[in-house]
Amino acid sequence: MNEQVANKLKILSDAAKYDVSCASSGSNRSNHSKGIGTGVACGICHSFTDDGRCVSLFKILMTNHCIYDCAYCINRRSNDRPRATFTPQEIVDLTIGFYRRNYIEGLFLSSGVIKSPDHTMERMVSIAKKLRTEENYNGYIHLKAIPGASDVLIHEAGIWADRLSVNMEIPTEPNLKKLAPEKNYPDIISPMGQIRDSILVAKEERKKYRKAPRFAPAGQSTQLIVGASPETDRQIILLSSGLYKNQNLKRVYFSGYLPVNDYDKRLPAITRPPLVRENRLYQSDWLMRFYHFKAEEILNEDQPFLDLDVDPKLGYALRNMHLFPVDINRADYEMILRVPGIGVQSAQKIILARRHRRLTMLHLKKLGIVMKRAKYFITTNELPASFSDWEPLRLKHKLLSEMNSKFKKSEDTQLKLFTDFKPVLPTLH
Amino acid sequence: MKIYTYDNSFEGLLTAVFECYRRKDFPVDICSRAGEQRYLFVESVHIETDPVKAERVWKGVQDKLSGRNKQLLFYAFLSEEQGIEMKIYRFLRRLFSGHFNLETDYGDSDVLYLTQTSQKVKKEAMRMLQFIRFQHTKDGMYFCGIEPRYDVIPMVLNHYQKRFADQKWLIYDIKRNYGIYYDKDKAEEVEISKKQFNTYNGQVKQALLDEGEDFYQKLWRSYFKHVSIEERKNLRLQRQHMPRRFWRYLPEKQMEG
Ligand code: SF4
Numbered sequence: 001m002n003e004q005v006a007n008k009l010k011i012l013s014d015a016a017k018y019d020v021s022c023a024s025s026g027s028n029r030s031n032h033s034k035g036i037g038t039g040v041a042c043g044i045c046h047s048f049t050d051d052g053r054c055v056s057l058f059k060i061l062m063t064n065h066c067i068y069d070c071a072y073c074i075n076r077r078s079n080d081r082p083r084a085t086f087t088p089q090e091i092v093d094l095t096i097g098f099y100r101r102n103y104i105e106g107l108f109l110s111s112g113v114i115k116s117p118d119h120t121m122e123r124m125v126s127i128a129k130k131l132r133t134e135e136n137y138n139g140y141i142h143l144k145a146i147p148g149a150s151d152v153l154i155h156e157a158g159i160w161a162d163r164l165s166v167n168m169e170i171p172t173e174p175n176l177k178k179l180a181p182e183k184n185y186p187d188i189i190s191p192m193g194q195i196r197d198s199i200l201v202a203k204e205e206r207k208k209y210r211k212a213p214r215f216a217p218a219g220q221s222t223q224l225i226v227g228a229s230p231e232t233d234r235q236i237i238l239l240s241s242g243l244y245k246n247q248n249l250k251r252v253y254f255s256g257y258l259p260v261n262d263y264d265k266r267l268p269a270i271t272r273p274p275l276v277r278e279n280r281l282y283q284s285d286w287l288m289r290f291y292h293f294k295a296e297e298i299l300n301e302d303q304p305f306l307d308l309d310v311d312p313k314l315g316y317a318l319r320n321m322h323l324f325p326v327d328i329n330r331a332d333y334e335m336i337l338r339v340p341g342i343g344v345q346s347a348q349k350i351i352l353a354r355r356h357r358r359l360t361m362l363h364l365k366k367l368g369i370v371m372k373r374a375k376y377f378i379t380t381n382e383l384p385a386s387f388s389d390w391e392p393l394r395l396k397h398k399l400l401s402e403m404n405s406k407f408k409k410s411e412d413t414q415l416k417l418f419t420d421f422k423p424v425l426p427t428l429h
Numbered sequence: 430m431k432i433y434t435y436d437n438s439f440e441g442l443l444t445a446v447f448e449c450y451r452r453k454d455f456p457v458d459i460c461s462r463a464g465e466q467r468y469l470f471v472e473s474v475h476i477e478t479d480p481v482k483a484e485r486v487w488k489g490v491q492d493k494l495s496g497r498n499k500q501l502l503f504y505a506f507l508s509e510e511q512g513i514e515m516k517i518y519r520f521l522r523r524l525f526s527g528h529f530n531l532e533t534d535y536g537d538s539d540v541l542y543l544t545q546t547s548q549k550v551k552k553e554a555m556r557m558l559q560f561i562r563f564q565h566t567k568d569g570m571y572f573c574g575i576e577p578r579y580d581v582i583p584m585v586l587n588h589y590q591k592r593f594a595d596q597k598w599l600i601y602d603i604k605r606n607y608g609i610y611y612d613k614d615k616a617e618e619v620e621i622s623k624k625q626f627n628t629y630n631g632q633v634k635q636a637l638l639d640e641g642e643d644f645y646q647k648l649w650r651s652y653f654k655h656v657s658i659e660e661r662k663n664l665r666l667q668r669q670h671m672p673r674r675f676w677r678y679l680p681e682k683q684m685e686g
Contacts, residue, residue, distance in 0.1 A: 010651055031592065038588075
């Protein structure tokens with residue numbers, strides 16, 4: 001039996017790895033029942049793969065059999081690959097076995113579609129339910145909602161899971177039709193809406209009665225594949241900002257298209273996934289979520305694609321030189337956040353520290369601000385900064401040439417934001 | 430010139446601070462007895478740790494620091510950095526002289542140093558949440574032996590007690606030679622005299638492991654290998670997040686054996 005499980009694990013983890021979301025954050029489920037497991041609001045990465053990504057959840061497919069034939073998917077039915085299916089009990093045992101050894105924060109269960117969306121969803125729900133009721137497990141569970149599954153099953157999924165996600169994959173309807181003709185747009189959008197509403201209702205209820213049942217307390221997320229279809233970055237960013245606003249999503253994940261089915265002529269012929277582009281999209285997403293940028297400020301109509309050479313924050317600064325230099329000792333928080341080289345934590349520290357004394361370049365350096373970059377965009381107490389009258393294009397080239405020596409050789413910076421890893425210690429306050 | 434020596438405990442340091450105020454002294458250094466040898470012509474006073482005095486100083490600190498910084502000095506102290514005592518002492522002088530929100534005066538080098546040092550310690554504690562790996566033993570206990578850079582196991586006790594409320598576990602600090610044992614009811618400090626595990630990598634002797642242990646470690650290794658995407662390989666990033674010094678404790682980083 002063990003041999004068999006090991007073999008299935010090989011096939012089904014291999015098939016699941018393309019799903020990028022790994023975050024386990026946002027749940028604070030407590031272990032009130034004295035069973036096993038807790039949720040930690042910031043999420044914990046227990047390991048990092050050779051590609052540098054955070055391993056937080058046990059990410060696995062229930063099965064890689066599928067009745068569909070989506071062009072971009074390695075598990076599509078027309079691919080001749082080894083296939084396997086876990087029984088619910090096998091997944092439960094693996095999850096508990098890994099969890100007790102502190103390998104993981106929880107389970108992230110996805111699946112190919114067997115028989116019908118409902119049949120598949122029902123089995124997935126039964127796994128989550130088993131974990132909660134039979135194993136007394138309070139760790140994290142993320143369930144993928146299968147497009148086309150019934151409302152009742154989606155609802156039950158939300159009762160047991162911490163997070164639900166419906167993957168959009170292809171950003172626009174016509175391209176979805178082209179690449180995944182058996183799926184339809186409403187089947188993706190309507191469960192998103194249902195989940196959003198149920199989350200809101202459950203939250204309200206819990207304000208009134210503390211015992212009211214939870215519904216996906218860590219919210220919902222989705223994933224978009226980038227580069228399998230011709231959408232522009234601007235379209236993608238507007239879409240994701242719309243999803244945050246209208247569907248109340250917690251996260252939108254981007255996955256650079258890996259050319260897994262190069263025989264399919266509906267797909268672009270590429271050899272490597274567009275990693276830099278994917279990273280630029282994450283950076284833009286970051287700017288919207290933590291730096292108070294609006295989608296329109298990151299890309300406008302004349303500029304549909306992100307600059308691959310510089311990150312979008314620097315890009316914004318270079319396009320808006322008239323807003324700089326910023327006086328570190330006076331400017332408001334919003335503006336300090338916009339200075340290239342200053343992150344959220346540094347910006348907060350600046351605001352606090354300048355109440356005690358006027359800050360100089362030396363202070364900023366000690367605070368960990370990347371002065372090489374920031375110095376062109378700020379003034380401090382003592383000197384008017386190197387900010388003279390740099391013409392944006394020249395400044396860009398200067399900054400780029402400085403960066404080249406440090407970063408370009410290895411392509412490490414690409415994935416810096418990928419992991420969503422925040423080193424915060426939850427138990428200490 | 431005068432220096433104070435103390436017993437290297439946080440309480441001892443707080444007692445020393447108390448004595449500075451009581452005796453109206455301004456020692457040029459507060460250090461361990463070993464550190465005393467650096468000084469030739471000074472008068473050295475040894476301060477006996479007194480929990481009551483320490484408590485009074487600690488209460489004063491708690492009243493003055495804001496919520497999320499209440500543990501700032503304790504965490505910085507855990508770093509065991511040389512010279513940390515005087516930085517804490519100077520900080521306390523300013524704090525008790527009525528400086529408001531002192532902990533956010535990052536333009537001051539002591540404040541910045543203490544903040545950054547305490548962050549380092551917290552990061553190490555975070556790593557104890559990330560990289561602790563339990564091995565299931567024959568007698569039904571989950572064991573981990575590990576060597577954190579700072580003395581941070583007590584900081585994560587609460588987390589593990591809540592998370593694994595229904596299993597017996599023992600987390601052992603190999604370097605400092607003590608551990609915390611939880612028996613499904615309460616947690617207590619223990620010292621193991623006869624070590625049934627490898628003190629280099631925390632590996633429990635094979636004969637003492639539960640039968641399923643090998644299976645789960647193997648599966649985890651296999652899982653780890655299979656979720657990595659070859660096209661994205663980035664070993665530097667991996668090392669940055671998961672420093673090499675922890676690899677020997679992680680089953681996923683061991684060769685198939
Ligand atoms: S439904 Fe999902 S698993 Fe099936 S082919 Fe499409 S993307 Fe792949």
